[in-house]
Amino acid sequence: MSLVRRLYRSETNFNFVGSRRRWYVASALVVVICILSFAVRGFNFGIEFKGGTSFQFPDTVRGAAVSLTDARTAVTGAKVEVVSTQTVGSGGTRSVLVKTPELSVAQEQAVKRQLSTIGVSPNDVSISSVSSSWGGDITRKAVQALVVFLIAVCLFIAVRFEWRMAVAAIIALLHDLIVSAGAYSLIGFEVTPSTVVGLLTILGFSLYDTVVVFDKVAENTRGILGGARTTFSAQANLAVNQTLMRSINTSLIALLPVAGLLFVGAGLLGVGTIKDLALVLFVGLAVGAYSSLFLATPILCDLKEREPQYAALRKRVMAKAASASAKAAAVAELNDRAGSDDEDAALAPGNAEPAGVVAASTTPRPGARPQNRRPRPQQRKGGGRPAAKRRR
Numbered sequence: 001m002s003l004v005r006r007l008y009r010s011e012t013n014f015n016f017v018g019s020r021r022r023w024y025v026a027s028a029l030v031v032v033i034c035i036l037s038f039a040v041r042g043f044n045f046g047i048e049f050k051g052g053t054s055f056q057f058p059d060t061v062r063g064a065a066v067s068l069t070d071a072r073t074a075v076t077g078a079k080v081e082v083v084s085t086q087t088v089g090s091g092g093t094r095s096v097l098v099k100t101p102e103l104s105v106a107q108e109q110a111v112k113r114q115l116s117t118i119g120v121s122p123n124d125v126s127i128s129s130v131s132s133s134w135g136g137d138i139t140r141k142a143v144q145a146l147v148v149f150l151i152a153v154c155l156f157i158a159v160r161f162e163w164r165m166a167v168a169a170i171i172a173l174l175h176d177l178i179v180s181a182g183a184y185s186l187i188g189f190e191v192t193p194s195t196v197v198g199l200l201t202i203l204g205f206s207l208y209d210t211v212v213v214f215d216k217v218a219e220n221t222r223g224i225l226g227g228a229r230t231t232f233s234a235q236a237n238l239a240v241n242q243t244l245m246r247s248i249n250t251s252l253i254a255l256l257p258v259a260g261l262l263f264v265g266a267g268l269l270g271v272g273t274i275k276d277l278a279l280v281l282f283v284g285l286a287v288g289a290y291s292s293l294f295l296a297t298p299i300l301c302d303l304k305e306r307e308p309q310y311a312a313l314r315k316r317v318m319a320k321a322a323s324a325s326a327k328a329a330a331v332a333e334l335n336d337r338a339g340s341d342d343e344d345a346a347l348a349p350g351n352a353e354p355a356g357v358v359a360a361s362t363t364p365r366p367g368a369r370p371q372n373r374r375p376r377p378q379q380r381k382g383g384g385r386p387a388a389k390r391r392r
Helices: 002-008 020-040 068-076 105-118 132-160 163-187 193-220 232-242 244-268 272-304 308-346 355-361
Strands: 052-058 084-088 095-100 126-130
Touching: 020 163, 020 272, 052 105, 068 084, 068 095, 068 105, 132 163, 132 193, 163 193, 163 272, 193 232, 193 244, 193 272, 232 244, 232 272, 232 308, 244 272
Parallel strands: none
Antiparallel strands: 052 095, 052 126, 084 095
């Protein structure tokens, strides 16, 4: 509860920037794994990108359900390769979708005849074809949209803040892009236009979170070059801690419905049409929240600390801290030495009693009469009046 309260009040003090080497190594390892997966496994592109033919028909025939295995067996019986089979829709509109490579008209009719062997009427089968050239156009336009998006974002951050923040944001964005695409390559989910839409969505979310943190960094580091109290990295780390709760809340609110789509809709209910969109959203939102905290700000600090004025500021702060530490050590040493001398004096052979005991014995008791009485005039021997007042 104490940690939750501190998060809510933005009073945490996690050293995100100081531990940046750890995050760099972890992120680099994940990126390398994803790139190796690109080279070895590749991607499972849908027919929208590489061209192909899809057959869609009701999943219930004469009161009996048509399984995906039966549909695949029927299509392969026409000597046609099956790319994927999935169930789409729900309720009365629930149907089976079978995707194959691009087929001729004769092959399409052969597939219809084979489907009739499992009770599917040829009139209930809808066929849609996508040429490979159309799929190439879609791929090219998707890449162009991504490049234009990155350039526009880079220009906006450079104008709104500075070019170093733009560089840090783009590096974190590329990290999110590679990891999200790597999840598709590793798992083998089909890449569809929905995947591209989801990818652009999570990139925008990642940038939003990064810009929020950078805005707080710019606020905390304003005017720090005029003194020697703190460094740019320290103030940037403070900004990340101050916006930590906001980043967590934003990520959780976005991840919960997406997790419902992925694990409940696609996993439990078997709605295959949303899994390609849900996966990229889930992975991208999680990785975007990570990169805005653990990558973007540390990279910015590395870039800023290379500037001469901020390097000089760091030296001044370190010199001031070293001077204060030396003064504190000297004062502590003097206090220890003074205490040691007092102890040696109190335990010397001439002092039978400690100084505190002697001082206490000379103090009068409460209510006692003063000991320093006024001296009386000198008297003659045997008594009588004072010598000053004797008669001549």
